[in-house]
Amino acid sequence: MSAVRTALTALGAAAVTLLLLTLYTATGAAGEGRPEIAVVDGMVLEPTNDLQGSAYFTLRNTGEGADRLLSVSSPDLPDGVMLSRVLVRDGAGSMRPLDSLPVPAGAEVRMDPWEGNIMLNRPPGLKPGQPVRFVLRFAVSGEVEAVATTVTIAEFNSRS
Structure with missing residues (x-):
C-alpha cells in the first residue's frame, strides 16, 4: 500500500x-525577457505658434522583451501633451492621437511626425536651449523621466 x-x-x-x-x-x-528602456536624445521643436508644438525622443530597448509607450505627461507644460502622429490625406497633414507606440526587444525607435511624436498643447513660449521635463509611461517598464531641449528647426533637421 x-x-x-x-x-x-x-x-x-x-x-x-x-x-x-x-x-x-x-x-x-x-x-520572454524584460524590456530595458532608455529615453534619450530629447528635442522639443521651437514652436512656430501658440497653439501647438512637438517633441521627439529616441526610445532604446536593450532588453529581451518588448514594451509599448502608452502615454506622456510634462510638469512643465500645464495645457498637457499627448502621443500623436501626422496623417497625410490628399496632400494635407493633420495630427491624430496615437494609442501607443511599440518598442520591440533589442530595438531603437526614433520618434518622428509620421510614426509617433509628442504633441504639446499651447506651449508657453519655449526658446532654443530651454529644457522641458517629460514623464513617459510604458506598459511594462512603467514611468521613465526624461528631459528634452528646445531646438530651432535648423538644429532639428541637422540632428534628425
Missing part, C-alpha cells in the same frame, strides 16, 4: 507541475 501511495503522490506532483507549466506558457510569459 505504501508503494502505491508513493507512486500516486509522485504522479500527482508531476500532473500539477505540468498544469502550471502549461498555464505559464499559455500566458505568453514563458521565454
Whole structure:
C-alpha cells in the first residue's frame, strides 16, 4: 500500500507541475525577457505658434522583451501633451492621437511626425536651449523621466 501511495503522490506532483507549466506558457510569459528602456536624445521643436508644438525622443530597448509607450505627461507644460502622429490625406497633414507606440526587444525607435511624436498643447513660449521635463509611461517598464531641449528647426533637421 505504501508503494502505491508513493507512486500516486509522485504522479500527482508531476500532473500539477505540468498544469502550471502549461498555464505559464499559455500566458505568453514563458521565454520572454524584460524590456530595458532608455529615453534619450530629447528635442522639443521651437514652436512656430501658440497653439501647438512637438517633441521627439529616441526610445532604446536593450532588453529581451518588448514594451509599448502608452502615454506622456510634462510638469512643465500645464495645457498637457499627448502621443500623436501626422496623417497625410490628399496632400494635407493633420495630427491624430496615437494609442501607443511599440518598442520591440533589442530595438531603437526614433520618434518622428509620421510614426509617433509628442504633441504639446499651447506651449508657453519655449526658446532654443530651454529644457522641458517629460514623464513617459510604458506598459511594462512603467514611468521613465526624461528631459528634452528646445531646438530651432535648423538644429532639428541637422540632428534628425
